Amino acid sequence: MRMPLAMLNEKEEATVVEVKGGKGLVRRLSELGLTPGTKVKILFSNSPGPAVIDVRGSKIALGRGLLMKIFVKPEAETY
């Protein structure tokens, strides 16, 4: 099951599957360490506003629009 990172709640973990965006966005996010296969965790979510996520030991804040473009596989798979 894959879903946008925006759908995850606080404290939930997931693995990045794909960034659906233009060349620039994909590059920018990979510079920040958000590449497919990377584990991420929602540290703080101000839904429907921005969220703070943990990526490779760094905290980064992303807007909801960006979070919608990052597709992840949630850690606690219930299916």
Added chain:
Amino acid sequence: MIEVALIGNPNVGKSLLFNDLTGGKAHVGNWPGKTVEKKEGICRYKGEEIKIVDLPGTYSLTAHSIDELIARDYIVKEKPDVVIDIVDASNLERNLYLTLQLLELEANVVIALNKYDIAKSLGYRIDVDELSRILGVRVIPTVATTKEGIDKLLEAVLEAAREKKRRKVTIGYGKAAEKLISRVERTILKDKDLSSRYPTRWLAIKILEGDEEILKEVEKSRFRNEILEVIK
């Protein structure tokens, strides 16, 4: 006088290392974008006077933000004798991306493997010699908070400044891309002015990437049509 630039991702301890080197009294804090202004200091070591320039914290050297552009322009245009790339040892993978870009820019890099104590306490074991061999640059473990490794770092900087050798390692992009890169590079070499100001391989890669700033620069060239022909 030796000119040295400090560069690294945000939050790797750059400002702290800057203060270690210069004995500066600048406040070390964590405000985003704090170091957009140019911070300079002087460091004296073994009779050498070393000018240290603190560059903004950045994840890469593309033309996305003003911070990145400042850092990149400084390295390309001012050509400091040595660039100290401060790498967070506890977060090696992400940090090395910037390192590769610096090598591609043919900067004279010395790596400060900072937060080495944290990496150790996390149980990471880093083969420093092997890292140095792969990247073709000096790698010095440091702990900026306790000034550990600072003398060794300065020693490495002096050695690197004396050598002035550039680019020992080339990052390959696979057959198809390499063919394009060398084609663009050949056309760039026709423009003596352009090829003297920038590393030609780096320039070719940036043109293929569609880097806005670089394309603007190429527009000014007499050979622009030939150079840009390849990316049409």
